[in-house]
Amino acid sequence: MWSNTYIKYIGANDHDLDLFESQYPISHGVSYNSYVIVDEKIVVMDTIDIRKSEEWLNNLAEKIGDRPVDYLVISHLEPDHAANILELCKRYPNMRLIGNAQTFNMLPNYFDIEGLNEKKVVVKEGDQISIGKNTLQFFMAPMVHWPEVMVTYVPEEKVLFSADAFGKFGTLDYEDGWVDEARRYYLNIVGKYGMQVQALLKKLSGLDVQVICPLHGPILTENLGYYINLY
Numbered sequence: 001m002w003s004n005t006y007i008k009y010i011g012a013n014d015h016d017l018d019l020f021e022s023q024y025p026i027s028h029g030v031s032y033n034s035y036v037i038v039d040e041k042i043v044v045m046d047t048i049d050i051r052k053s054e055e056w057l058n059n060l061a062e063k064i065g066d067r068p069v070d071y072l073v074i075s076h077l078e079p080d081h082a083a084n085i086l087e088l089c090k091r092y093p094n095m096r097l098i099g100n101a102q103t104f105n106m107l108p109n110y111f112d113i114e115g116l117n118e119k120k121v122v123v124k125e126g127d128q129i130s131i132g133k134n135t136l137q138f139f140m141a142p143m144v145h146w147p148e149v150m151v152t153y154v155p156e157e158k159v160l161f162s163a164d165a166f167g168k169f170g171t172l173d174y175e176d177g178w179v180d181e182a183r184r185y186y187l188n189i190v191g192k193y194g195m196q197v198q199a200l201l202k203k204l205s206g207l208d209v210q211v212i213c214p215l216h217g218p219i220l221t222e223n224l225g226y227y228i229n230l231y
């Protein structure tokens with residue numbers, strides 16, 4: 001699995017789930033991806049499905065040891081990525097939550113988070129937060145699955161955290177061509193929002209992206225033009 005000095009994978013494979021979102025057959029499973037950026041601040045990029053909480057928390061602890069998490073970036077509130085928000089708030093009481101206005105409109109529908117007003121950092125299009133050597137830059141991606149979706153770009157690393165975009169079905173140990181499971185994922189999950197996907201791609205076309213870290217499926221590091229063209 002790709003990683004660099006700062007960015008580490010902490011997600012998990014789910015080999016046993018038979019229906020994604022209770023309706024799409026996934027005979028090769030799925031991965032729920034999550035990442036941690038270890039810089040002067042520690043930033044967790046999304047949480048994980050409730051089915052894999054323990055494995056995820058262990059992965060996180062392995063990467064950060066005793067250091068506390070400073071920020072959780074919430075790219076998407078769908079339960080396969082957001083199920084552990086409250087749990088992480090409990091473990092790291094000083095952790096701040098980064099989301100957009102829509103994220104924080106929707107969040108109380110899922111969790112009753114004590115002191116949310118003090119925890120929340122509301123970002124909008126193009127906003128930047130320095131975390132040490134690196135910077136988080138946010139771009140809104142409304143309806144690239146749900147209304148609150150946003151993506152995060154780290155210019156120093158040329159890495160894009162793309163939320164559900166560029167995701168695919170299949171666990172990370174399932175070796176296939178990327179195209180079939182990604183096409184099935186795209187058509188079932190984000191395909192009805194093709195216009196919004198195109199709008200996002202246009203917005204990102206000015207960025208120098210060399211690595212795409214999606215919320216499902218492999219990290220993309222080569223031939224990015226190929227994937228972007230398919231989209």
Ligand SMILES: [Fe+2]
Nearest residue numbers: 076078145164
């Ligand atoms: Fe989603």
Ligand SMILES: [Fe+2]
Nearest residue numbers: 078080164215
């Ligand atoms: Fe997802």
